[in-house]
Amino acid sequence: MKKIRFNDDKEVVATVKEGLKRTGGYCPCRLDRNEDTKCMCKEFREQIADPNFEGYCHCLLYYKEK
Numbered sequence: 001m002k003k004i005r006f007n008d009d010k011e012v013v014a015t016v017k018e019g020l021k022r023t024g025g026y027c028p029c030r031l032d033r034n035e036d037t038k039c040m041c042k043e044f045r046e047q048i049a050d051p052n053f054e055g056y057c058h059c060l061l062y063y064k065e066k
Contacts, residue, residue: 002048003065007056016061029059 006013019028026033027041036042044057047064054066 002051004048005063005065007060007063009060012060016059019059027059 016028020026020039022028023033025039027037027039030037030041039059040048040062041058044062044064047053047055047057051066054064056063
C-alpha cells in the first residue's frame with residue numbers, strides 16, 4: 001500500500017503551503033500555471049503510480065513511501 005505524507009520538516013511544509021495560497025493552488029516551484037502544475041502536480045501523481053518510486057514531490061511538500 002502506498003503511503004503519502006507531508007515532509008517531516010515543518011518549515012518546508014509551511015513555506016510551500018504559503019506558496020500554494022499565493023498561487024491559487026499551483027506548485028510555487030513551477031513557472032507554468034496549468035492543470036499539470038496544480039498541487040498535487042501531474043509529475044508527482046505519475047510518481048505515485050510507479051510502485052518502485054519512493055521520494056519527495058518536486059517542491060518537497062509530499063513524500064511517497066513504498
